[in-house]
Amino acid sequence: MIESRLHGGAAHGSDEVEAADKLSVTDLDFYYGDFQALAGVTVGVKERATTAFIGPSGCGKSTFLRCFNRMNDLIPGTRLTGRITLDGEDIYAPGVDPVDLRRRVGMIFQQPNPFPMSIYDNVAYGPRLHGVKKKARLDDIVQQSLERANVWREVKDILGRGGLTLSGGQQQRLCIARVLAVRPDVLLMDEPCSAIDPTSVQKIEDLMAELESEITIVIVTHNMQQAARVSQFTAFFLQEETNEPAELVEYGRTAELFTSPEDKRTEDYITGRFG
Amino acid sequence: MAGSERDMRDAGPGAPGPREPGSGSGVLRQTARSQYLKESSLRALFLACASVAVMGVALIFLFVGLRGWAIFAKVGVVDFLFGSTWLPTEGEFGIWPLIFGSFAVTIGALLLGAPLAIGTAIFLSEVASPRVRSILRPAVELLAGIPSVIYGFFGLIVLRPIIADMSGGLGFGLVTGWLILAIMIVPTISAISEDALRSLSPGIREASYAMGATKWQTIYKVLVPAAKVGIIDAVILGMGRAIGETMAVLMVIGNAPVVPAGVSEPFSTLTTTIVLDMAYASGDHRTALFGMAIILFLISMVLVALVRSLSRFGKQVG
Ligand SMILES: Nc1ncnc2c1ncn2[C@@H]1O[C@H](COP(=O)(O)OP(=O)(O)OP(=O)(O)O)[C@@H](O)[C@H]1O
Ligand SMILES: [Mg+2]
Numbered sequence: 325m326i327e328s329r330l331h332g333g334a335a336h337g338s339d340e341v342e343a344a345d346k347l348s349v350t351d352l353d354f355y356y357g358d359f360q361a362l363a364g365v366t367v368g369v370k371e372r373a374t375t376a377f378i379g380p381s382g383c384g385k386s387t388f389l390r391c392f393n394r395m396n397d398l399i400p401g402t403r404l405t406g407r408i409t410l411d412g413e414d415i416y417a418p419g420v421d422p423v424d425l426r427r428r429v430g431m432i433f434q435q436p437n438p439f440p441m442s443i444y445d446n447v448a449y450g451p452r453l454h455g456v457k458k459k460a461r462l463d464d465i466v467q468q469s470l471e472r473a474n475v476w477r478e479v480k481d482i483l484g485r486g487g488l489t490l491s492g493g494q495q496q497r498l499c500i501a502r503v504l505a506v507r508p509d510v511l512l513m514d515e516p517c518s519a520i521d522p523t524s525v526q527k528i529e530d531l532m533a534e535l536e537s538e539i540t541i542v543i544v545t546h547n548m549q550q551a552a553r554v555s556q557f558t559a560f561f562l563q564e565e566t567n568e569p570a571e572l573v574e575y576g577r578t579a580e581l582f583t584s585p586e587d588k589r590t591e592d593y594i595t596g597r598f599g
Numbered sequence: 600m601a602g603s604e605r606d607m608r609d610a611g612p613g614a615p616g617p618r619e620p621g622s623g624s625g626v627l628r629q630t631a632r633s634q635y636l637k638e639s640s641l642r643a644l645f646l647a648c649a650s651v652a653v654m655g656v657a658l659i660f661l662f663v664g665l666r667g668w669a670i671f672a673k674v675g676v677v678d679f680l681f682g683s684t685w686l687p688t689e690g691e692f693g694i695w696p697l698i699f700g701s702f703a704v705t706i707g708a709l710l711l712g713a714p715l716a717i718g719t720a721i722f723l724s725e726v727a728s729p730r731v732r733s734i735l736r737p738a739v740e741l742l743a744g745i746p747s748v749i750y751g752f753f754g755l756i757v758l759r760p761i762i763a764d765m766s767g768g769l770g771f772g773l774v775t776g777w778l779i780l781a782i783m784i785v786p787t788i789s790a791i792s793e794d795a796l797r798s799l800s801p802g803i804r805e806a807s808y809a810m811g812a813t814k815w816q817t818i819y820k821v822l823v824p825a826a827k828v829g830i831i832d833a834v835i836l837g838m839g840r841a842i843g844e845t846m847a848v849l850m851v852i853g854n855a856p857v858v859p860a861g862v863s864e865p866f867s868t869l870t871t872t873i874v875l876d877m878a879y880a881s882g883d884h885r886t887a888l889f890g891m892a893i894i895l896f897l898i899s900m901v902l903v904a905l906v907r908s909l910s911r912f913g914k915q916v917g
Contacts, residue, residue, distance in 0.1 A: 393809060395805070395808065395809060398805075398808060400728075423811050423812070423813055424811065425811075426808065426809055426810065426811040427810075427811035430809065430810070431809040433802060433805065433806065433809075435802050437800065437802030437803055437805065437806040438803075438806075439803050439806065439807070439821050439825065440803070440824075440825045441824065441825075449807075449810060449812075449820070449821075450810045450811065453810065453811065453812055453816060453820075454811075499806070502806075502810065503809075503810070506810065506811065
């Protein structure tokens with residue numbers, strides 16, 4: 325069932341020219357105060373493709389994801405060594421403005437978190453921050469973004485209504501639209517589908533498939549089938565002992581990782597033996 | 600008994616559903632019923648609490664109204680409210696200067712104090728490190744615990760001379776009242792505003808930062824609008840405190856029942872006049888004081904309604 329839905333074959337065959345790494349991580353260690361959450365992670369995230377991060381709960385997937393847009397900077401006491409580059413540029417180099425970085429690297433959270441303002445204002449939030457003021461231009465951006473987020477048809481007549489009046493799944497797609505409105509290069513998604521209804525999950529997977537040709541997506545998911553459906557590359561993380569840092573166990577093409585994992589621990593995890 | 604049992608069952612969604620007689624286990628029914636009795640007696644208890652509060656307000660209004668209504672009949676509503684001379688011992692019962700004084704000192708204090716308090720709340724909730732917050736917050740709360748007569752002293756001894764120097768007068772008047780009241784309402788407004796900000800879902804903060812907003816953009820474009828209702832509540836309560844405050848105000852405004860010619864000239868408010876005159880007033884004078892209490896009552900009700908409808912309007916737009 326998993327194999328039949330993999331993208332692995334035609335579209336991303338191995339004889340195709342390999343895409344460049346959009347994000348590249350070298351020897352990353354991450355600390356919450358004294359607690360080291362991640363150790364020695366080295367991995368690349370391919371451009372215009374979807375990469376899934378999988379692993380048991382608490383193994384640092386969210387932590388790792390939040391390194392890419394420096395959201396961890398907001399948590400006091402966090403520390404990081406190693407190197408992460410976006411298009412070859414070190415995003416933790418002195419002088420890099422995290423605010424600017426976050427405009428290029430958007431993020432979707434597990435809990436839909438629309439602002440308590442109208443649907444329109446939610447989507448227009450980012451463009452307005454960047455100085456777009458003309459009503460006609462904003463209207464265009466709002467419509468396009470909602471269309472790309474697969475929620476336009478449901479909200480086009482109620483743009484003035486509060487974003488929080490939508491269903492959870494619609495809220496999540498509204499949040500996706502809000503991020504797309506600033507045209508990010510990279511979209512980070514932290515378990516975007518774990519708190520919403522199946523119809524919306526389907527719509528989100530559809531929109532991910534459409535976005536794939538334009539942007540780089542990194543998704544954290546607990547749902548193995550989902551990882552297999554939406555991603556071309558998968559990274560498996562594991563924290564072997566509590567209070568020990570987690571590591572990247574295996575990274576590869578999703579098709580290969582799921583069908584013939586190289587590491588015994590990966591195999592155990594995807595066959596459901598632990599986690 | 601049977602009737603009351605049915606009433607209980609039908610009373611609410613929490614009530615146990617009807618059962619075929621003898622079909623369920625007796626123990627189960629018993630437990631459910633006693634649970635329901637507990638629930639409904641608790642509900643009655645809380646209803647009683649709420650009723651006491653409402654009845655208190657009603658009784659006070661009734662009492663004040665009974666004592667004061669006669670002055671409206673005697674002097675006439677318009678002459679009472681808008682008459683410009685308050686000489687109660689000589690039968691002149693115009694309270695306009697006092698109404699003006701109450702409004703002027705309250706509005707000025709709000710204009711000064713509310714931004715200060717909201718700024719404090721934003722600082723405490725969004726900017727201060729936990730350590731700074733742990734020092735500053737109790738300090739602000741302490742302001743609320745200081746008896747108002749101490750504020751009065753401070754205004755009288757410290758502020759008044761400074762203002763007298765700057766303005767050339769005695770320093771009794773609106774400016775001193777504004778400053779004192781502004782400080783007094785800060786803890787009320789800031790504590791409630793801070794609660795409103797801190798109770799926002801943390802998700803929207805993260806979302807805004809993740810969109811590439813700066814801290815300030817997040818505060819003024821997302822957090823403050825989202826906490827607007829709570830902040831407006833805070834301002835209402837601050838206003839209530841300001842318009843009702845008597846002691847501190849009494850000590851710094853000079854107490855002359857006239858519309859002051861300047862911001863450093865003596866004036867009176869409704870509350871200070873009631874307090875000062877109550878000691879010796881009799882007859883119509885006394886009735887007039889109760890009439891003023893009615894007006895005070897109505898003013899606070901109107902102010903609360905006004906701010907509430909403003910906030911509702913704001914909510915629809917925003
Ligand atoms: N703010 C924090 N402060 C301290 N430790 C944290 C913090 N956030 C996460 N951790 C710890 O870091 C480790 C990794 O957490 P993280 O949330 O990244 O895991 P995860 O893989 O996303 O888990 P899940 O699948 O449950 O979301 C855990 O041991 C967690 O307890
Ligand atoms: Mg997580």
